[in-house]
Amino acid sequence: MSIGQTRTLYLKTLNNINGIRDVHVDPESNISSLRQYEGNDCIFLYKGMKLVDTLTFKFYSMTDGDIICTVYPTPKTIFANTISKYKLVKDMDLEKQKICELQYSRIEMKPDFYRKNQKQRVEYLENIDAPFKFNRILPLFTPPKPQTPCAAPLPKFWIQ
Structure with missing residues (x-):
């Protein structure tokens, strides 16, 4: 050159x-x-x-x-807003889960309320044309009772 x-x-x-x-x-x-x-x-x-x-x-x-x-760098304000919105959604979801847990624990702690609630639910389903009825007893399928002891050896943790 x-x-x-x-x-x-x-x-x-x-x-x-x-x-x-x-x-x-x-x-x-x-x-x-x-x-x-x-x-x-x-x-x-x-x-x-x-x-x-x-x-x-x-x-x-x-x-x-x-x-x-x-x-092109992402502005910190956009990133901060995204994080704060994500935290807000997660906090709202956590509060919703706490309320559901509280409702279920109240139902479990009061057996009378649970029975009443189930009774109302069954009555409601009996009144509508449901594909199945709750008043019918369904057969329970369980394995037959063994007549003789098992021939298989016990696991090692049972023999001590």
């Missing part, structure tokens, strides 16, 4: 908004020159390194066709 000519470096920038974009830059210019293409609030990554705005492309030994990833 002669003294008056400047070399152009052909790079590609990749981000989740614009996709891949071809960029032509001078190897002696600073990384901050990419801001005119990508914006002021982004972070540049190259081969796993965060690029410093004041250093040049030549410093990072970039060649034609290299890809620079562009990341």
Whole structure:
């Protein structure tokens, strides 16, 4: 190259908004020159390194066709609002579960109330045309009673 000519470096920038974009830059210019293409609030990554705005492309030994990833940071306020909303939903769900637990424990602690509630439920289901009726006794299927002792040996933890 002669003294008056400047070399152009052909790079590609990749981000989740614009996709891949071809960029032509001078190897002696600073990384901050990419801001005119990508914006002021982004972070540049190259081969796993965060690029410093004041250093040049030549410093990072970039060649034609290299890809620079562009990341737009999420504002902390959006992240904080998302977390607070998530906590609020979880707290509301926890309170709902506590109320349900309290209701069930009251029913379990008062057998008269439980019987009354079940009786009303059975009466309601008997009055509607349900596919099955509760007043009918269903057979209970259990294995037959063994007539002789089992021939299989007992497990080791039984023999002590």
